[in-house]
Amino acid sequence: MKAFEYVGATSVDQAVKALTPGSAPLAGGTDLINRMKDYVTSPERVVYLNDVKELAGISGDAASGVTILAGTRLAEILASEVVKSAYPALWQTTSEVATxxxxxxxxxxxxxFQHPRCWYYRSGFGLVPKTTDGKHMLREGDNRYAAIFMTDGDALYVHPSSLAVPLIALGAKATLVGPEGERTVEVEELYKVPTSNSESPFATKPGEILKSVTIPASKGKNASYEARHKQAHDWPLVMASVNLTFSGETVSDARVVVYGVAPVPWRSKAAEEAIKDKVITVESARSAGEAAAAGAKPLSMNGFKVSMLKTVITRALCTSAGNKYWEA
Ligand SMILES: Cc1cc2nc3c(=O)[nH]c(=O)nc-3n(C[C@H](O)[C@H](O)[C@H](O)COP(=O)(O)OP(=O)(O)OC[C@H]3O[C@@H](n4cnc5c(N)ncnc54)[C@H](O)[C@@H]3O)c2cc1C
Incomplete structure (x- = not known):
């Protein structure tokens, strides 16, 4: 690991002032430290956030919305009764993260803000990994875990945060704080697609950190469903989160977001349209899954993700309606 300067911040203000160019914020370290050990990320300075008390905790309720501060540990999100009862899409996803x-x-x-798990990126070849003669390592190489949407571009890795997916489905907003003050954006606006190795996959401004995420009042039903290699100690292969509002029995508004298929959390407008004005049944949920798959362009080794995409959307929709037909 390259030598670095360490700053232990005790307030947000101190942290922001310490985050000069070339610095990285450090929270639990479960991603950043690994990248530093592998020389994938080599900050000049690390600013430790875990002692910043104003960055930890969960407040609010289902009727008015819930705010989760950025330093809140995933175990605390799991222990939250309001998250479990009002936002099962987020609770379920959190319960399946890692160990x-x-x-x-x-x-x-x-x-x-974890970085993608693409093995070419983690081996030091960047997010748009190319050989010296210009061949794209993921397009031409082992792409079994890569994207199936946006594959006409050069960012072929998949976005790594599974929590971003239910948060986007739930319409959550992120509050960022930096040298220019505070601003609030949709969680999906935190991410962008780099076109070269010098670009970031995050849409934050220099020196900004996440302060909190606010989930609006819980209306309707929400759920997530993951397909993964194994139950623990891994990321999902493909996952869907859905958030539905109803008019009587029929869906009046839907948000369907998918993990593991694109370099950003993938909002499937096609699935949203397909389930709108429908009662949730296995058939209508399957039609939404089919609609989501139209337009997928898998690479040479990841065609299996197309059928997973259909399945996770079908099962997330059915879970929201309390029908786990595959367990019967
Ligand atoms: C075996 C294993 C399985 C995993 N499975 C999953 C999974 O299924 N789903 C999933 O989503 N994740 C999974 N993860 C990833 C894990 O969830 C992340 O490593 C973890 O959430 C990162 O949090 P941290 O506090 O340790 O971040 P750190 O490692 O401290 O930081 C990660 C990055 O975020 C930046 N950062 C930290 N705090 C802030 C802030 N407030 N504002 C802006 N930037 C910040 C850091 O600079 C760094 O670049 C897995 C990890 C492992 C090791």
Whole structure:
């Protein structure tokens, strides 16, 4: 690991002042420290956030909305009764992240700003990994875990944060704080798609950190469903989160967001349109899954993700309606 300067911040103000160019915020360290050890990220200075008390905790309720501060550990999100009862899409996803030990250390901020797991990126070839003769390593190489949407571009990795997916489905907003003050954006606006290795996958301004995420009042129903290699100690292969509002029995508004298929959390407008004005049944949920898959352009080794995409959307929709037909 390259030598670095360490600053232990005790307030947000101190942290922001210490985050000069070339610095990185450090929360639980479950992602950043690994990248530093592998020389993938080599900050000049690390600013430790875990002692900043104003960055930890959960407040609010289902009727008015809930705010989760950025330093809140994933284990605390899991222990929250309001998250469990009002936002099961978020609770379920959090329960499946990594292991209990990692969830005890990992923070919401670190989760939303973790870097992609693409093995070419983690081996030092960047997010747009190319050989010296210009061949795209993911397009031409082992792309079994790569994207199936936006594959005409050069960012072929998949976005890593599974918590971003239910948060976007739930319409959550992120408050950022930096040298120019505070601003609030939709969680989906935190991310962008780099076109070269010198670009960031985050849409934050220099020196900004996440302060909190606010989820609006809970209306209707929400759920998540993951397909993964194994139950623990891994990221999902493909996952869907849905958030539905109803007029009587029919869906009046839907948000369907998918993990593991694009370099950003993938909002499937096609699935949203397909389920609108429908009663949730296995058939209508399957039609939404089918609609989501139209337009997918898998790479040479990841065609399996298209059927997973259909399944996770179908099952997330059915879970929201209390129908876990596959367990019968
Ligand atoms: C075996 C394993 C399995 C995993 N499975 C999953 C999974 O299923 N789903 C999933 O989503 N994740 C998964 N993870 C990733 C894990 O959730 C993240 O490593 C963790 O959430 C990062 O949080 P942290 O507090 O440790 O962040 P750190 O490692 O401290 O930081 C991560 C990044 O976020 C930045 N950062 C930290 N705090 C802030 C802030 N407030 N504002 C702006 N930037 C900030 C840091 O500079 C760094 O770049 C897994 C990790 C492991 C090791």
């Amino acid at each position: 209990p030990q990692i969830r005890n250390m990992a923070s919401l901020g670190g989760n939303l």
